[in-house]
Amino acid sequence: MSLDETSQKPHDRLAEWLADDMAAVNSLIRLRMASEHAPRIPEVTAHLVEAGGKRLRPMLTLAAARLCGYDGAHHISLAATVEFIHTATLLHDDVVDESERRRGRPTANLLWDNKSSVLVGDYLFARSFQLMVETGSLRVLDILANASATIAEGEVLQLTAAQDLRTNEDVYRQIVRGKTAALFSAATEAGGVIAGASDAEVAALFTYGDALGIAFQIVDDLLDYGGTDAAIGKNTGDDFRERKVTLPVIKAVAKADAEERAFWVRVIEKGQQAEGDLAHARSLMARHAAMEAARDEALAWAETARRALVALPDHPLRQMLDDLAGYVVARIA
Amino acid sequence: MSLDETSQKPHDRLAEWLADDMAAVNSLIRLRMASEHAPRIPEVTAHLVEAGGKRLRPMLTLAAARLCGYDGAHHISLAATVEFIHTATLLHDDVVDESERRRGRPTANLLWDNKSSVLVGDYLFARSFQLMVETGSLRVLDILANASATIAEGEVLQLTAAQDLRTNEDVYRQIVRGKTAALFSAATEAGGVIAGASDAEVAALFTYGDALGIAFQIVDDLLDYGGTDAAIGKNTGDDFRERKVTLPVIKAVAKADAEERAFWVRVIEKGQQAEGDLAHARSLMARHAAMEAARDEALAWAETARRALVALPDHPLRQMLDDLAGYVVARIA
Numbered sequence: 001m002s003l004d005e006t007s008q009k010p011h012d013r014l015a016e017w018l019a020d021d022m023a024a025v026n027s028l029i030r031l032r033m034a035s036e037h038a039p040r041i042p043e044v045t046a047h048l049v050e051a052g053g054k055r056l057r058p059m060l061t062l063a064a065a066r067l068c069g070y071d072g073a074h075h076i077s078l079a080a081t082v083e084f085i086h087t088a089t090l091l092h093d094d095v096v097d098e099s100e101r102r103r104g105r106p107t108a109n110l111l112w113d114n115k116s117s118v119l120v121g122d123y124l125f126a127r128s129f130q131l132m133v134e135t136g137s138l139r140v141l142d143i144l145a146n147a148s149a150t151i152a153e154g155e156v157l158q159l160t161a162a163q164d165l166r167t168n169e170d171v172y173r174q175i176v177r178g179k180t181a182a183l184f185s186a187a188t189e190a191g192g193v194i195a196g197a198s199d200a201e202v203a204a205l206f207t208y209g210d211a212l213g214i215a216f217q218i219v220d221d222l223l224d225y226g227g228t229d230a231a232i233g234k235n236t237g238d239d240f241r242e243r244k245v246t247l248p249v250i251k252a253v254a255k256a257d258a259e260e261r262a263f264w265v266r267v268i269e270k271g272q273q274a275e276g277d278l279a280h281a282r283s284l285m286a287r288h289a290a291m292e293a294a295r296d297e298a299l300a301w302a303e304t305a306r307r308a309l310v311a312l313p314d315h316p317l318r319q320m321l322d323d324l325a326g327y328v329v330a331r332i333a
Numbered sequence: 334m335s336l337d338e339t340s341q342k343p344h345d346r347l348a349e350w351l352a353d354d355m356a357a358v359n360s361l362i363r364l365r366m367a368s369e370h371a372p373r374i375p376e377v378t379a380h381l382v383e384a385g386g387k388r389l390r391p392m393l394t395l396a397a398a399r400l401c402g403y404d405g406a407h408h409i410s411l412a413a414t415v416e417f418i419h420t421a422t423l424l425h426d427d428v429v430d431e432s433e434r435r436r437g438r439p440t441a442n443l444l445w446d447n448k449s450s451v452l453v454g455d456y457l458f459a460r461s462f463q464l465m466v467e468t469g470s471l472r473v474l475d476i477l478a479n480a481s482a483t484i485a486e487g488e489v490l491q492l493t494a495a496q497d498l499r500t501n502e503d504v505y506r507q508i509v510r511g512k513t514a515a516l517f518s519a520a521t522e523a524g525g526v527i528a529g530a531s532d533a534e535v536a537a538l539f540t541y542g543d544a545l546g547i548a549f550q551i552v553d554d555l556l557d558y559g560g561t562d563a564a565i566g567k568n569t570g571d572d573f574r575e576r577k578v579t580l581p582v583i584k585a586v587a588k589a590d591a592e593e594r595a596f597w598v599r600v601i602e603k604g605q606q607a608e609g610d611l612a613h614a615r616s617l618m619a620r621h622a623a624m625e626a627a628r629d630e631a632l633a634w635a636e637t638a639r640r641a642l643v644a645l646p647d648h649p650l651r652q653m654l655d656d657l658a659g660y661v662v663a664r665i666a
Contacts, residue, residue: 038489096448115429119488126481148459155452156371
């Protein structure tokens with residue numbers, strides 16, 4: 001989920017353009033993640049919130065609102081809301097995945113315990129809920145409530161779809177929306193709504209966020225089979241070891257002959273993995289051009305994101321969002 | 334958390350009076366706990382939702398709304414919201430407490446796994462959020478957002494206050510509000526708000542729910558040291574074994590001499606518990622009249638609840654709520 005950090009990258013240009021807003025968002029986050037009574041809460045949240053995530057999601061909200069001419073103050077609460085939901089999701093994800101590292105640091109469930117991660121995640125959800133009520137917009141609340149349901153449903157779906165080779169591309173897309181795209185699209189859509197954008201603009205912002213998120217996650221899933229450790233900040237092959245049925249696997253399985261299918265059943269469904277199996281999985285993907293097919297889908301989603309932007313006002317931020325969509329898929333193009 | 338089930342109990346009279354509303358709430362719960370895509374979700378929720386909980390919290394919402402003359406339809410969504418929040422909390426609690434039984438049945442974390450309990454809990458929170466947005470009332474959303482934060486904060490506080498003899502009655506009250514009273518008071522307050530009750534009536538409904546919840550939880554904590562297994566539906570001594578610092582412990586520790594203090598430090602802070610320690614803890618509570626003092630507090634909270642009701646319209650439901658407050662403490666009076 002990390003983007004490169006050299007300057008002039010689209011993400012950095014967004015951060016520069018939105019610097020004042022982001023400073024306000026960061027202050028609000030620090031203020032609201034505190035708890036008068038339970039010191040464990042700021043300990044855990046500080047560990048995660050200060051860990052140097054890129055704040056991509058709140059930036060999408062700010063960019064959408066500013067791009068649509070917003071000059072009020074609610075976009076700050078809304079952006080903090082989106083980051084809180086994201087952080088809460090990460091805390092619960094790390095419990096579910098039994099992860100030990102996140103953004104290069106030990107996870108909260110490792111440093112404290114699973115209990116703290118579950119409950120502090122719940123606290124951040126509640127805090128995000130309070131923040132969004134402060135925007136006073138029922139339409140924003142509706143968007144974020146629906147996104148929350150899609151996220152939670154996608155997480156459960158991922159749990160049950162893992163280790164199941166019947167998982168198809170439809171189910172994969174629902175999982176991807178839950179993991180990534182639902183919060184991206186809620187971030188951009190709600191930013192437009194708070195700015196009073198037209199229905200066509202709001203729809204375009206939704207499509208941009210949705211398509212960007214799907215492209216983003218497909219790239220992530222591709223890199224898990226092909227990237228280098230340094231580039232993706234986690235070990236290659238994690239998804240394989242966790243028996244997740246991601247797009248490259250689905251595409252390779254769809255073209256598998258009987259012998260190949262027996263391999264996938266053994267490593268994914270039965271979880272009997274041995275030395276060399278990851279390399280063999282990669283070779284099967286190469287044989288059936290599964291990586292190329294997945295890459296083409298990511299590129300098509302990025303193109304969908306860029307095309308949606310034409311419905312939005314001409315603005316420097318629009319160009320940065322356009323560049324961002326290109327950048328997300330640049331690592332695999 | 335269970336009340337006796339013989340007929341003519343206040344709870345049963347409420348259930349009888351509100352039977353049509355409760356049938357609508359139960360239908361809505363079944364409808365909304367489903368998931369088109371992830372069959373694990375209804376499996377887990379059905380296990381819990383159909384397990385025969387008393388639906389006390391949604392009944393409080395319905396009673397508050399009807400008592401204030403409401404004849405719209407939003408109280409049904411609101412009551413379902415409250416039950417979903419409660420159910421989500423139970424799912425996460427059982428993960429945190431590593432519980433194996435709930436309402437006499439194996440817990441979801443035991444039947445499936447902790448992952449499912451965490452994620453399905455998140456799903457129910459999101460569903461509750463969608464339902465409350467449907468009421469269209471920002472004030473209701475504000476009440477429930479604040480209650481959610483108090484609940485989550487109280488849970489974290491309980492985690493860190495357990496095993497810590499410095500926990501005082503103020504902290505205990507915050508924990509109790511998080512565990513029980515915040516959802517009771519949100520249930521009654523929001524019921525009044527949805528009915529368009531006056532500020533004085535809404536305040537009275539808040540006070541009733543808050544005081545009822547505190548009384549309820551103190552009784553629960555007392556029975557954990559003194560009740561019979563049959564009466565409370567769980568094993569006596571659970572709190573002692575989990576080293577929770579509940580009101581009877583706080584009151585006994587406050588009057589402890591050096592030798593007694595050493596005992597409490599050993600069993601609660603160090604967790605070195607041996608055969609006979611629970612009985613010894615009980616004898617120390619008896620020596621300092623800790624149970625009596627805690628009982629007096631529960632009775633005082635029940636009285637606060639009853640007194641609050643005088644600000645509300647004269648109505649058969651008001652009498653049932655009055656009787657309910659008396660009934661909650663009757664087991665220890």
